[in-house]
Amino acid sequence: MVRKAMLIDESKCTACRGCQVACKQWNDLGGWGYSKTTNVGSYENPPRLSPQTWTRIKFSEYEGANGFRWLFLKEGCMHCGDPACVHVCPTKALTQQADGRVTMNPDLCNGCGYCSQFCPFGIPKLEVSGVFTGMAKAFKCTFCQDRTDNGLIPSCVKTCPAQALFWGDRDSLIAAGKKRVGALRARGFSAANLYGENLVGGLGRLYVLIEKAEAYGLPADPKYPALSTAWKDIVQPLGKIALGGTILGTLVAWLVIRRKIKMEEVE
């Protein structure tokens, strides 16, 4: 199946935050408890992604070659081509669809939180109802799975008045993103770049950036966590061999011992 993606043209974003509202409205998210803000000298609001805020515009103040400017970044799940969250999820609540979307089924989630800790971008957030009992559920952007499952576009893309958001086949969006980067460079944004084409198996959320990724607070070179591979692909299979071997070895020993040691001779 053709891989789908979202292209986010940060050179066009006006930080109106219509996407945030559309996301909350479509996905029926409240979460005012997470959203209490304190004045930190920024219009940024809410302060961070939360179990009830799956996307938000991050404001970075940046002084570059073209002088001071605000950099806007629409944060949210990157829908990695190689999603660590899916690999560490023990419940299959998180799944990677054939078209690349990383979707979730909250009914299956048991709140273990491995996804939140293994994500190279730290995106999935836990709604914790009891630290002591461990009661929790994880949430993140699903590209509006109920809409995209049915051929609609994600609600943030639908609502964006600046036309900074695009939804479609990943390959064509990469081509469009590269074209836009070329146009921006021609207009003097020499650091313009397309973020995410080949990162972590190729991101499903692609950014056209006018400054380098670090200026937006994005990791320049995010990696699939090595400890996820070490755990899931090395330790767990080897552990199963060790456990099976011990049980089998004990059984064989028992069969030998039955023949070799006679209870009548035992003190």
Added chain:
Amino acid sequence: MNGQEKTGGHVFQIRWIPKYTFVERLLHWVHTISFLPLVVTGLVLYVDALRPLTQGEAGLWMRLVHRLFALLFIGEPLLYGILQPRRLWMHMKEFSLERDDLDWLKNAFPYYVLGKHGAMPPQGRFNTGEKMNGMVMILTWILFVVSGVIMWFGKGIVSADLFRWMVLVHDLTMIAAVCMFVAHLFLAVAHPLMWAALVSMRFGVTSAAYASEHHAKWYYGPKRAKELYEAKKKMVSTEG
């Protein structure tokens, strides 16, 4: 009754001597009933066939039960250490391996699996295998508790990298502990030579004959045990 039975006209009597105190046995069994539910509620994340038990409500229950038994698992040795630090220290010394233990390990396979009646280096109240079990239990307890507590309360507080390491450590520790447990269970309930082990852990007593054979250093004291060991070694070598 009471260890007496008639075999071929002889009266065969077992002389029972005390081996484990009430508190020692209590700790052993409290540890068992905290460890087993922890293994079961943990293995659901590990064994693919048990996945339905990790999902949704069932998964939340598994995690809650895991935490409840973790309290017991963590609390019981801590409480013992606080109330009876000297006895805990005594156990640590009892579990420490010595040079003799290497000889025991070399001879364990022919003796315990092939049923050879060779001379075994005299053992204290715990033999080498039991000491190793004790050491593994102490080590895995520390690793379980440290990694478990960090995963329980440290999410979002400690770095993601540390959390990932703790997940890995918890799994590795479980693998080591469960392997040790399988061997321990087998020796306790199924090995003919170890017939008195489970009796001791249930009733606190052991047979004097069993103790003189398997725990000579404890039964006779180190000096006499060594003499008997040397004598038996000589006897076995002249026979062979």
